[in-house]
Amino acid sequence: MAKAKSTKKSKSSFNIKEFIVQHCEKVIFGISIPIALYFASQGLNYETLKWKPQELVEVSNAAKRTIDSNDRTAFDEGVVVFRFDDYANSIKSEVKRDYYRTTTIWDASIYPELNPRTKPEVLPVYKLRASTGIGAIQIRSATTPGALGNRPATGGGFPMTTDTMSGSTGTAATAKDPKRWVVLTGLIPIREQFDRYLSIFPSAKFHDPFRDTPMYVKYDVERCEVTATGTTAWKKLEVGRRFKEEVVNKWAGRAPEIVDQTYIPPTMLLPMVYPLPPVANKTYGNEVTQPTIPLLSDVIKEDQSILQKRMEEYQKKQLEYDPSIEEGFNPFGTGTAANRRNANGSMPSDSMSGTGINGMFGTEDSPENSITVTDYLYRFFDFDVEQGKTYRYRVTLYLMNPNYLLDAANLDDPKIAEERFLVTQASEESNAITVGADARVLTAGVNAPALRRAWDEPTASLMLVDFDMTTGGEWYIEEERVYRGMVANYPNSQALSSYIKQAVSTTDSSMGGSSASDSSSRSTSSKTPTKKPAKDENRDKSKRNVESDVCIVDMSGGIAFPAVRGAPELRSPGKILMMEANGMLVIKSPTEDALQVELYKKPTATTGSDYGMLGGSSGSMN
Secondary structure (H helix, E strand, O other): OOOOOOOOOOOOOOOHHHHHHHHHHHHHHHHHHHHHHHHHHHHOOOOOOOOOHHHHHHHHHHHHHHHHHOOOOOOOOOOOOOOHHHHHHHHHOOOOHHHHOOOOOOOOOOOOOOEOEOOOOOOOOEEEEEEEEEEEEEEOOOOOOOOOOOOOOOOOOOOOOOOOOOOOOOOOOOEEEEEEEEEEEEEEOHHHHHHHHHOOOOOEOOOOOOOOOOOEEEEEEEEEEEEOOEEOOOEEOOHHHHHHHHHHOOEOOOOOOOEOHHHOOOEOOOOOEOOOOOEOOOOOOHHHOOOOOOEHHHHHHHHHHHHHHHHHHHHHHHHHOOHHHHHHOOOOOOOOOOOOOOOOOOOOHHHHOOOOOOOOOOOOOOOOOOOOOOOEEEEEEEOOOOOOOEEEEEEEEEEEOOOOOOOHHHEOOHHHHOOOEEEOOOOOOOOOEEOOOOEEEEEEEEEOOOHHHOOOOOEEEEEEEEEOOOOOOEEEEEEEEEOOOOEEEEEEEEEEEOOEOOOOOOOOOOOOOOOHHHHHHHHHOOOOOOOOOOOOOOOOEEEEEEEEEEEEEEEEOOOEOOOOOOOOOOEOOOEEEEEOOOOOEEEEOHHHHHHHHHHHHOOOOOOOOOOEOOOOOOOOOO
């Protein structure tokens, strides 16, 4: 058997990797000890701190006291300090562009660059004001011809014509429609609106003077009711439908416009100035216009004064007999106030040529007798109101869109060509207006106390006109002694009708005319005297509750002038301050109501019906 071969383990060589793994920590520890001994030996060579913390506090406090006690500034010491805080705040200021602007124009265009058309800003009505009224509107009956725009029928003491100021008898309108109403008036800023258009369109790629003129089309009226608990939601009124039903299909014409035509804007669908209803026995005043827009009567008076001044100058030149001046000076030449209007007060057609707008705006160098128009009148009548309720209104205007259906190449945004109308924002709300009592107060006079009794109370004379909503008739009473603090309510009072039963013979007509019966009685016999009827014998009388809810607050004037034998008593003009039921204060003067008071006291007799309206003559403008 063979002997097993024994193996002997051979001696391995040195392995550095195994050596580092086993002795790394010892090597690092051995190196760190001499380094630490080196830094320790170096630290022994530095000087130790000789001061204590308390000493450092004392030194700092002393330095602070020295600084506080020193009045010298850095400027005194000659040190320039830059205020970084002020420099940092300069970032809040706008950069002045003029500093960087250059006057050198590079590649300037021979022609000015045209801009694309944009959407102009449209301005709403402002200074919206509401007033109330009541009356019998004359409507067309089966025998009353005519429509809006024709010469309407009249049936009262005031002319009801559309195209003349002198009045016309026309066909009698026997039907009456008693109505209460609220009339809205406001101002349309046409001058400012035209400036908005001028800032955009003349320099646009496409410009049409007719298209690029503000043209008003229609408007919306919203109304809310004011109650004790607040206001109701805004409700849009059916303006177009009501206009067609009332004005076009029902009214017997229109009352004459009291505002100069220059202030009435041309419209396409719905008139911005609602026509005045043909109310029997009524004149309109400031309630249907705005304070800044003059009445036609005032403008005509101004025109007459200008012509009178020119005529006086002309006569002076004639006295001097200077042929050259006499031939060249014409007081009635073109451009005068007389030629600015027709006989009826309307603008002649050629006066608006080249403007595209009713009237002229005027400038600082405009002639003395030209009309400067900055605002148009806005007016609307709301007949769907109830007595005792309080309302507020707001108005939205519609203008023709000057960009409507234009080519997109001329527009900044093609979408602006899709809108047919431009709509303004809703105007500010009107004042709250209450539809009050059916009686209105006319001031007949103010009587101051006699000088020998200066301590007495002044008194006023009033005429209360009560409107009958059932028949459309009016009844009136006179009160000669009304004191301050009294409420003009007279229950169960004797009232006279404003109608007369038949034509009577009278020579004291306030309208200056004579009746048919008067002329026939004179032709019957010159020897037989005509019987003058007793006062009010041809009027109906009735006991009525005449209530106006108007309080007489104060009065002034009415001082009697020294009496002259044989002359009527004369007094200074008076004024009466009244507070209406809605709390508004109103100042009225007897001179303003004198015509209406006289018409009720001395009506003109009419014929042709059982009852003639008060003031039957319609041949003159009152």
